[in-house]
Amino acid sequence: MHDLKYLAAYSIPAAAILGLYLKGNWVFFTPVFAFVMIPIFELLLPVKTENLSAKEVSIKLKNPLFDVLLYINLPLVFGIVGWFLWSLTWFEYSAAELFGLTISVGIAVGGNGINVAHELGHRKTRFEKTLAKILLIPALYMHFYVEHNYGHHLNAATAEDPASAQYNQTVYSFWFTSMFRQYRSAWKIQLDLLKRAKRSFFSIQNDMLYYTLIQLLYLGIIAYFFGLFAVTIAIGIGVTSAILLETINYIEHYGLSRNKTKSGRYERVSEVHSWNSNHLMGRIILYELTRHSDHHFKSTKKYQTLDYHDVSPQMPFGYPTSMLISLIPPLWFSIMNKRIPVEMKPIS
Secondary structure (H helix, E strand, C coil): EEEHHHHHHHHHHHHHHHHHHHHHHHHHHHHHHHHHHHHHHHHHHHEECCCCCCCHHHHHHHHHHHHHHHHCCCHHHHHHHHHHHHCCCCCCCCCHHHHHHHHHHHHHHHHHHHHHHHHCCCCHHHHHHHHHHHCCCCCCCHHHHHHHHHHHHHCCCCCCCCCCCCCCCCHHHHHHHHHHHHHHHHHHHHHHHHHHHHCCCCCCCHHHHHHHHHHHHHHCCCCCCCCHHHHHHHHHHHHHHHHHHHHHHHHHHHHCCCCECCCCCCCCCCCCCCCCCCCCCHHHHHCCCCCHHHHHHHHCHHHHHHHCCCCCCCCCCCCHHHHHHHHCHHHHHHHHHHHCHHHCCCCC
């Protein structure tokens, strides 16, 4: 029964479904739940630092429940997006309802689409990697698969990494720099891979090319069945989910940096180059993403087996609460700057 705690990760899509069904003021329930109620739960619930024993890890790795819980998110996410876009053809929403539902569905796509795609994208099977790519479609963020796996995990906590926020950089600045630099980086990585394999730009191995075509096809299907207005809503959903992702990226590595060795290369990524949070609610809702230090230390580990490391820099709050605080830069800097290891701070 203890393993069923991860069912709580479905609470955000459930909140979005509630808004779609009840409409009216309920369309704003998802952001209220995600960024008001969950932070309150995080403050009330205990911080869990315990790690699993070797025997427990073995048992959990053999239990298919943890994988099935991830797979269910694919029909769930597409069902919510499809329901909303379909409803545009027969229900007359107010401007406030359209805004609220676009934000709500975008949060569901970010939390249960991109986040789950991130987990599955690190798996070894083609089936799970394919699920990861499909889950990125409604976010219009398929390039994330290339940049994250071949760029971010190599360059994390360095100036070369678009997804690592620099010391005293605001989250608003980061949204723009990370989004544009990650997309450019994904293309650079892809072209380098093609060059090494001696393949042409139009090769079937050009993932970035067919990601672009798939996303255009996705928008084309929406236009055909639901109209052009639905396309603008779909783009709004994608932008919302992307902002959610980039806000998470912002807090995951803010201000942390890797030193260069005598050879001129960066030191190896370790447990000290990502912010960790053991706040229980955030851990469950985000499938243990908040144990990000261990994820970067061993990126192939499944979410249910991630560990806490004493040496990892600790966030004073859970990820949802920290995301909210990051929107107020002076408050964020006053809380987080003093927690950054001295040796990682830029020389003033």
